[in-house]
Amino acid sequence: MLTLTNLDISYGRIRAVRRVSMHVDAGEIVALIGANGAGKTTLLSAISGLLRPEAGQVVFDGKDVTRFAPEKIVRLGLSHVPERRLVFKPLSVADNLLLGSYTRHGKTPRSVLDQDLESVYAMFPVLRERARQPAGTLSGGEQQMLAIGRALMAGPKMLLLDEPGMGLAPTVCRDIFKRVLQLREERGLTVLLVEQNAKSALAVADRGYVLETGRVILQGQSSELLANRDVQRAYLGRDKSREE
Template structure:
């Protein structure tokens, strides 16, 4: 579904990503792990059209999006949940969610987004309880739910998730990661996941890539990366929990 070929990304003269190639198949969760500054967020930014590669190509769902505008990429089916959540604090939860459907309103025509809103509330019942509450007054975990729900309002085929567990307590991170599994298993979404907690990311991923100083060093099934001694020493650190699995009957 997503394929990057020999992508170079730079901030001025600073080379952030070098000759990176990766692919994400339909229905997969693929984890992109690495240290701070490795280029993980930069790669997501390029996929979502907020940064143009200096060279190489990006293809989504059979279409070249290397030079596409960000709004066109959203309409094509890619939604980006940014690092730090970036909710609009003074606005209500529901208004934050409705903003995620902006690309579906064209030429003055309003699209009925109530089914998507109800789907988000079904996945995150707490958001419905707080739908009239200012988003900035929510907890960190609830704000992450808003950010994911806002992305779902665009009816994406694929989600780019950038550090969804950042700044959250371990128990809340576990809950968010269970929701990520539901996005794939219940909604059929494809996910490219960037996460500092490499062990937690690899436990729910199908495959993974290890990025270091802008280069992809390793790739393979998530289980193999979890068992790799070099990956364990460099990236796996403290375990989030022994298992992050969907609840029975979820």
């Protein structure tokens, strides 16, 4: 469903992503892990059209979207849940969710949009309870639910999730990752998940890529990466060789 080929992305003279190639098949959850500054958020921004790669190609659902505007990519079925949520804080929860469907207005019957809104409320009941509240008054976990719900209102085939567990309590973080699995199991959504908490990300993912200083240095099944001593040492906070 998504294929990246030899992507190079720079900020001025700083090369943030170097010759990155990867793929995500339909129905997969794929984790992209790495330390702060590895280029994870930059990569997602290039996929969703927020940044323009210097070189390489992004193909989504059979179409070359490397030069597409973000709204056109959303219309094709790719939704991006950004780092730090970025909800519209003065607006109500309900208005935030309706804004998520802006690319569908005039093309999708209102009855379908209403059904999608009900589906979001069913997945995240607290959003129904807070529907009239300004989004800025929600807790961090509730704002993350809102950001995911807003992305779902665009009717995506695939989600890009950038650090969904950032700043959340462990119990809230676990609940968010359960929802990620639920989206795949119940809706068949494909997910590319960026997460600094490698253990949590690999626990729900089918496969993973490890990004370091803008390059993919490892890839494989999640179970393989969880058992890899270099991954354990760098990202899981333990060295298996010392445990033996």
